[in-house]
Amino acid sequence: MAQPPREESQSRRTGVFRRRTGTETAPDAISTRRTRYIDDGHLVVAPRETSVEDALAFTEADENRAALLLYPKPTPEDVAELASAWDLHPLLVEDLLHAGQRPKLERYDDALFLVVRSAWYVDDAEDVDFAEFHILVGPRAIAVFCQDGRWIDGLDADDASGAADRGDRTLLEDERLLQHGPEAIVYRLLDAIVDGYAPVIRGLAIDREQIERQVFGGEASVTERIYRLSQEIIDLQQATSGLAEVLAALRGGFHRYDIPDPLRTYLQDVADHLSRVHTRVGELRDSLSQILTVNATLVAQRQNEDMKKISGWAAILFAPTLIGAIYGMNFDNMPELHWAFGYPLAVGAMLAFALVLYVIFKRQKWM
Numbered sequence: 001m002a003q004p005p006r007e008e009s010q011s012r013r014t015g016v017f018r019r020r021t022g023t024e025t026a027p028d029a030i031s032t033r034r035t036r037y038i039d040d041g042h043l044v045v046a047p048r049e050t051s052v053e054d055a056l057a058f059t060e061a062d063e064n065r066a067a068l069l070l071y072p073k074p075t076p077e078d079v080a081e082l083a084s085a086w087d088l089h090p091l092l093v094e095d096l097l098h099a100g101q102r103p104k105l106e107r108y109d110d111a112l113f114l115v116v117r118s119a120w121y122v123d124d125a126e127d128v129d130f131a132e133f134h135i136l137v138g139p140r141a142i143a144v145f146c147q148d149g150r151w152i153d154g155l156d157a158d159d160a161s162g163a164a165d166r167g168d169r170t171l172l173e174d175e176r177l178l179q180h181g182p183e184a185i186v187y188r189l190l191d192a193i194v195d196g197y198a199p200v201i202r203g204l205a206i207d208r209e210q211i212e213r214q215v216f217g218g219e220a221s222v223t224e225r226i227y228r229l230s231q232e233i234i235d236l237q238q239a240t241s242g243l244a245e246v247l248a249a250l251r252g253g254f255h256r257y258d259i260p261d262p263l264r265t266y267l268q269d270v271a272d273h274l275s276r277v278h279t280r281v282g283e284l285r286d287s288l289s290q291i292l293t294v295n296a297t298l299v300a301q302r303q304n305e306d307m308k309k310i311s312g313w314a315a316i317l318f319a320p321t322l323i324g325a326i327y328g329m330n331f332d333n334m335p336e337l338h339w340a341f342g343y344p345l346a347v348g349a350m351l352a353f354a355l356v357l358y359v360i361f362k363r364q365k366w367m
Contacts, residue, residue, distance in 0.1 A: 031077065033069055034069075035050045036068040036172060037058055038178050040064040040179060041175040041176065041178040041179035042175060043172045043175070046058070055067040056141065059139075066178070066181055066185075067141040068182070068185055069142070070143075070146075070171075071143065073149045076097060083096075089109065092136075096145060099147035102238070103245065104242065104245070105249040110138065110139055111138055114137075114246055116132075116189075116190065116242075117130045117131065117133070117242070118130065120153055121203035130148075130239060131147075131150040131154065132148055133147065133193075134147055137182055137186055140182060144189065152170065152193055177262065177263070190270050191273075194243070197277045200236060201236075201280050204229065204233060204236070207225075215298065223299075230288050233284050243274060244275070247270065250267060251264075251267060251268070312357075312358075319350060319357060320354060323350050327346055
């Protein structure tokens with residue numbers, strides 16, 4: 001794949017997506033890298049002090065070996081060490097240093113670079129949060145950067161939260177699949193991300209049902225909730241559509257890069273699941289747009305009913321005002337001013353007109 005132009009500034013590269021704050025690692029922090037060895041599909045825990053060079057030496061000793069480098073909270077020093085050991089392209093190093101990117105797939109010489117985003121639903125806040133992952137695949141090694149310091153399910157990616165065990169189960173559980181190289185780990189990660197979208201959709205669907213009840217219940221605050229949920233769905237749709245493009249690019253390279261048939265089948269299954277998720281997200285967005293239209297119609301209808309009442313009462317008050325205005329002009333030539341029953345007649349006329357108008361408007365359901 002041709003390398004894309006990199007003319008946009010750092011300010012435009014960051015902040016494209018909403019990210020959790022407070023998870024960035026200080027530049028001088030100790031590396032949190034965890035290394036796992038795979039020998040002919042079998043998981044081997046590497047020594048804790050294993051360096052990137054040691055991992056490369058392990059993979060170069062046998063073509064059936066592979067290495068996984070997982071960075072729960074990557075630092076610039078981690079990126080620099082990996083770039084030096086793997087001889088990475090400068091543009092690729094720039095990508096690894098900047099989060100907030102859209103899902104994408106790029107190739108730099110023999111290195112494959114992916115950006116993907118997982119999602120999870122926060123029930124208390126009725127919110128959808130995202131975690132960004134940068135995946136770098138070499139000939140027999142793979143590096144995974146948790147750019148937000150979070151694992152796929154949203155929990156902290158450090159060892160204290162059990163992320164090491166969760167990562168091993170997620171990425172390295174299927175030994176038969178691991179025999180096909182580091183690409184198998186990529187596919188396992190993509191599969192786990194796609195599976196994580198399902199609970200998010202269920203949470204959003206429940207929110208939509210609650211909003212429907214609020215709309216027809218006439219709650220005034222529902223409009224803000226509709227717009228907030230729409231933003232969550234749009235963010236999720238951007239994540240799923242971007243991931244769909246990444247999967248399509250991976251499938252497009254099957255023949256060129258001689259991907260084994262079991263991996264092709266596995267990725268096809270992941271793509272099918274993502275297609276259903278993306279369709280469901282689109283349906284949620286469409287239904288929410290319809291709910292917003294219905295809510296606007298109901299609000300306009302209620303406002304119209306209020307205007308009818310205001311107009312009716314204005315008309316009822318107009319008749320007494322008109323009579324009072326006529327007989328308040330105080331012209332000399334007004335015989336009614338000298339009638340003994342002029343005042344009672346004027347008041348009676350005011351009440352009669354008001355009563356007749358009230359009855360008319362009541363029958364027309366304006367009151």
